Amino acid sequence: MSKTIFVSNRLPVTVKKEDDKLSFHKSIGGLATGLQGYHEKSDSLWVGWTGLQDEIMTELDHQEIESILLKDYKCVPVNLTEVEIDRYYYGFSNKTIWPLFHYFSNLASHDVENWDAYKKVNLKFYNSIKNLIEEDDIIWIHDYQLMLLPQMIRENHPKVKIGFFLHIPFPSYEIFRTIVWREELLEGVLGSDLIGFHTYDYVRHFLSSVRRILGCEHHLNTITFNGRYVKADVFPMGIDFNHFAAEYKDEGYKSQFKAIKNSLKDIKMILSIDRLDYTKGIPERIKAYRRFLELYPEFIGKVRLNLIVAPSREAVDSYKELLKEIQILVSEVNGELGTISWQPIFFFFQSFTQEELIAYYRSAEVMLVTPLRDGMNLVVKEYLASRTDYAGMVVISETAGAASELGEYIIVNPNDLDQIAEGIKQALEMPIIEKQVINQTMCKRLKRYNVKFWAEDFMYNLTNLITDPMQLTGQVDLDEEPSSLLKSFEVGKNRLLLLDYDGTLVGFKSVPEKARPDRELKELLQKLVDNKHNTVVIVSGRDHVTLEKWFGDLKVHLIASHGLWLKHPDSSWEMTISLNNEWKSTINHVLEVYADRMPGALIEEKDYSLAFHYRLCEPDLVATKLHEVKDALVSMTQTMTIGLQEGNKVIEMKDLRVNKGYGASEFLKNPNYDFIMSIGDDVTDEDLFDVLGEDSFGIKVGLGNSKANYRVRSWQSVRKLLNKLSSY
Template identity: 30%
Template sequence: MPIIIGSLFLPHTVKFEVTGQSPSNNEPQKPKALEAAPQHTIANSILPSLSQPALTQSPANTPPPFLKNGKLSAAVQQFFQKRDSENLDRKPDRPAAQLIQPKSRYDSKMIPSLVVEAKKKADDVGLSGLKYNSSGSSLPRSSSILPTARSNSSPQPDFAPAGLPRARSSFGKFGGYSINQSSTSSLAVTEEEDNAPSVFTPAFREPVIDDEEDDDEYGDKHLAPYGGFSRPDLEENFLAQQNVFENAPWQIVPTEGGNGSLYKAVETAQKKGVIQPCKWVGTLSSPSDAIPQHTYRDICSKLKDEFDCETVHVNDIVFQGHYKSFCKQILWPTLHYQIPDDPKSKVFEEHSFKHYKRLNQLFADKIVETYKSLNLGLDPADPENMIWVHDYHLLLVPAMIREQLPDAKIGFFLHVSFPSSEVFRCLAQRESLLKGVLGADCVTFQTDEYVRHFLQTSNRLLLADTNEYGIIHNGVFTRVNTLPVGIDAPALQEELKTPAVIKWEKLIRERWKDQLLIVSRDKLDKLRGIKQKLLAYEEFLKSNPQFIEKTVLVEIFMGSSSNSDYKAEVMQIVSRINALADNISIAQPVVILEQDIDFEQYLALQHEAATFIVASFREGLNLTCHEFVEASSEKKSPLILSEFTGSSHLMDCKGQGALLINPWDIRNFSKAIHHALTMAQEEKEKRWENCHHIVLQHKPIEWIKECVKSIEEAWKTDHLKTQTNKKPFNQEIFDKFYESSNGHRLFVINIDTSYSQDEVGPKSTKGFATLGRIANLLTGLTSDPNNYVFIISILKTEDLESIFKNVPNLGLVAESGGFIRLVGQSKWISIIDKKEVGNWIPQVTLLVKSKAERLPMSTAIVEECTVRWLADLAVKEDPKRSMDAMGDCIQHINEVYEKSDGIHATLVDNSVVVQQKDISMRAMNFIVACYTTTIPASQLAERYQVRRVASFHENYNTIVRSPLAERFDWIENDSERPNRAQALFYSGGLTSIDEAIYEYTNGLEKDDILHSSISVAITGGQANARSSALYSVLGRNELLSIITSK
């Protein structure tokens, strides 16, 4: 069975071949094969200034390459103009056929951003899709400036003939199409390209959505006012009468943009035989409402049969609400520390989340359908039997799949950054999103920082227990790890050797002979730090005027910007920098390209660059810097990298790799530019070698292998545990254990259980036995001389003695392992290190007490080696506030003290318990060693650093180290030691501590250390909980009724 990969966009999509003529009524033609695109020439290049490198400045009104004889081509021809195959000699009355996609009738441009300031609408010049750029005139015109090339829009040129018609009717009938502006994409796309279609689609096909869904609930009839419908455009009348997609030939083509790093990595891994052919599940990356149903079915069939792609059917408004609204305006900014703060955003967010949830459910259903059709009863343990979900668009999908496929292997990879808990908690849907991700067996991030943030957020918001391996939530373990994506360095090196790249390298050298090139490539938005980069460059030039005529910053803007105000600010800075040059015909410090260039040109620029700058405020993992390292293999040029990108954690190389900068620190940023341009060759080579080594370490194929391996191992780890409701503990099982054990038996019962946030509530509602009743029930079990019975609790020594004072021959473990009273003994011993406890307990005490003061009806209790925050009454009064406060406390303690002091905070019965995280396991090891081995008592005392507790009524500081002869009553004569037990019974809850003890208990029988061992988890009725315990019961009452029947 192939691996099923869930990604928002499929690696292949559809495009229709349409000419400028009106659609005919002829029968649909068989789709034609793609014709090979002609090679780039200098004449039609986006870098036309290189065509005449020796010429001086041309007049300001020199027409651009798409003008011929000073006149514009016909409107339709200009509209269908395609950069990669432009023919300047084509006749205007015979427009060439172009590959197009339909557009959505719901205009995403009408949805203002929630992050940035209010925008002014661009001036409409009367041409569909063309907007006048008010900031375009801020740059001096020169032939040395690389002309702007736009996708789907162009500025109105100032040098156009005065009689140029501005009426919409010239292009009106083509306004519903998007022209194929293809450019060779990078080998690695760091985060998905924003190529989702938008604006308009005629409703020729009913939306693909279940009939029973309520229109108002999912917004099929309308979007929320904040985001709303676009106004009907003038093109609608034309397209409503003539559906150009009814008869147009169509072709399956690679998806432009999308998650390119994933597509290429999977493709390479399949070719190399690392994994079997994969099955993709995703959307077409194209609006579908305009496509006739029969055509749409044919497209989906072809994708399924020939490209292993299963199409998720989503109507345009659900997709628009999911992608353009919730993903791009809520999730994306928040994940990148840009919290939406528009006053209308709450209504907008709640409405768009319904679309987000709906699309995720459609994805989950399609994945489950595909899984079942492929599985056909195969063993779930098959290594290739796997589901792999990708990125923030599908955060809810893992849990939705888990509901339908409880035993499936599910992995999730987040390609973007994950913020701190302080930021993520601002999302109204924070808990739903976290629980959705935790439906996976393995969750993988790009960096350790994102893993730490995810663990802390889950710990704080869900009160989930965390450790170095992952998260336990509702009794289910999810592994969390780091595996950064990489690029195919050998393939990139081969690309650098192609004639096209070499030609462009030569032209670039001829154009900028004695100048140092600084290259950058960004989307034009605030997250990329473009403004800060330009300000730092301006500061550098002002501080080092000798570089004004010696350096050129080539800034490439990918895609189009919806933020005209920010663009105007950027262009104003560009104009100011260019004004520093005395003669712009000789020196132009900044060159702007407002469209992504061809990959050959991009590689050539990187190859010739003196440095490459990435100044993003936040970015998951910027792979363009990896490409730059390989492209600069000859010059060994240094890399300037923002410390807030995921790649900075890799490329720092302990200060000997990339030059890390803080984009907000303009002065030091400018110094880094100076350092890069004046760096000695020896230092360049050293830094480059370190970065090159990192690039080679992170290969796409290895990334695929490690991700698949992680999912497999996580699934095995969790499924060695079985669902607790499938293995109930009963009287027959206990009787068999009791009777088969020859000799003595050791019982260890943890009377405290831990519950997740979902199960939190007043204890009285759980129907558990009181501790006093437990004492009475245990009398029968302890009366058997062959039984050694221990009770473990978080309570302190005095409390346990008071509760169980009438139970003979009962061993007690107080504070979850800090203090132990052996069976038949009257004195307590301790195995904790007084000095270690003294290091952390005063500080944690102050913290917990301050938290308790802010939560009414809660109390902080400080014991010898444990700090507890009791909040049962507060939870009953105000559950939400109590959970938030306790989650904040748990996260704070684990973040600050866990690594340095080895302590851990967790939730136990509506209380926060803080203690050394290995104390319970140490106590268990000690008890088992005492009662099941023949290790001399003196060795045990030394191994576990046993100390006598002087008095319960004295301070902990009175605990003193006693002579060995005083440690145990039976220490002087091992013949008086209790008889060795051959069987062990352990019962506890579903905490990570209990899970470790379950595994330890089960291993004693497997390793033939004991004749028999049995472990029982008290689940409290948690659904779908998994445990390493062999059996489970719902509560303590049920457990005690079984084990005390003897």
């Protein structure tokens, strides 16, 4: 029976140890509330860190914690040491990923030991759940601390559904590319089937980085990666709307609300709530409030900024400095602008309960939310839900994720103090009817797309996502079901193996010359050749000189230049058709013009063809320029036998009379072969698949439409298959 496994850095249960006694408390709000409905199901588990350092716990503590968490909370703990917490959490997660993803690259560290700890702890999370995973499980991983975990699970459990959600911004490619371990982080996340973000901007930035750094194309937010489809999509997180909109009758709430109202009297409150962090723009907010009072002195004595800052990482030096800066700014504003009867800013450096915050929400005329960069910012949604009279107004930064949903409110540039000041004035002076119309519309939206809807929406999409292309093509997946091919191969006494090279036997390289055969491949081909029942033919678009240099020492048959050249072992090369090169100079000139316009492009001249490689070009430039290249070439060759053929990041001009099917015809006409297999990865191999007999095995490598009746996921899969065949 399938189950759901949630994985996050922290469990939705806080475990404390005081006086050698353990206590357990459920977390409230955010992720814990959103996933509560799913987690309460009997077939759900939650994996995460308890919050306790491994060193302060005894073996009996571990046993008690594991037993209680599993029995009472359906949670599985991950134990972390003090060093791991320091380097994985405070180190790489919060000194590398956090600042870079929030556009504070000047604060980012690239410490190798922190990176090693990050990898180690992600592996520790995997080891904590690997024995719990069953084939049809659904796993939902959360946030930037666990970006490597999806791929770790995928490598060992290829059929499970894996979701990943990033709760912070994903930066632009120009920022993300500065991370030393950028490829590893992207590949880690791409182990997922569905990747969720708060806004479309974050999706767009992620897709751009994947395309530019890994070279993976995408269509309609679906990425092609390692023979799989990976979907990236927008799921803006909501709140528990009814909790904030509820009527509270307990005395604690009533006394708090009354105390706030009494302190305000005729003063209008501007409210700011954040945790201590440099991404929140708190100093800039204080300066903007001061600017507001300077520009509009008529509000002096009539408004007050209640600045609530929740303690966070205050032991870190940079956070200590931030707190000191905030305290100084508050003192300056109060000292210079305050009077005996009026204080401009009330500063609270403490945490409040949700009920206490709701009392503040319901007393505030204006909610001031101006982070320099924020993934979502749920505070603004909590404020709107709490104002059941619809009489409040929001001034929000355009760089907060929530701004993409709250376009009706006053949106400002968090660095423009004058604009924020004007926004505060506008919010204070807005007619009550106008506020109510806006808020009623927004609250309907927030109530509908609450945190539970967010979780259900993501889980529904993950559950119903088709990520395996084999389900769409109807082809036999030899990675999963190789038995029919292996049986036919085993009984065959005269076998023909037609093997493409680039993208089939080796992976693609940035420069074609770098894709030379490695030792493992040479040894594998030698084993196949040594079997007297096998005829091995390499059918490549490479020129014959290169193939001779790379494979001349093996007893393999070689077909070069897409079928133009043929060489049998211990014989010389021969052309399969007579051609001339009169066309090349004209075409080459056109290609040179476009190569100059497309930095990174290179021209490969072969005996009787020209290849235009654009693997190293800027993807957006390719999108705008490549069609010009193709249009120019097609118009020039309309009356010639020369035509354009597209491959993987390459277009090639060659004689259309020559193709791989034509080149291999000498072998395919031989009636003695009782097993024929052809493997290839791109459009040039389709000509060969097209002429194979019904009983032959045409194998497409990777995704894309094909005439082949079988498929494998990658060139690594080809190697695994050939290794199996070499054992017969």
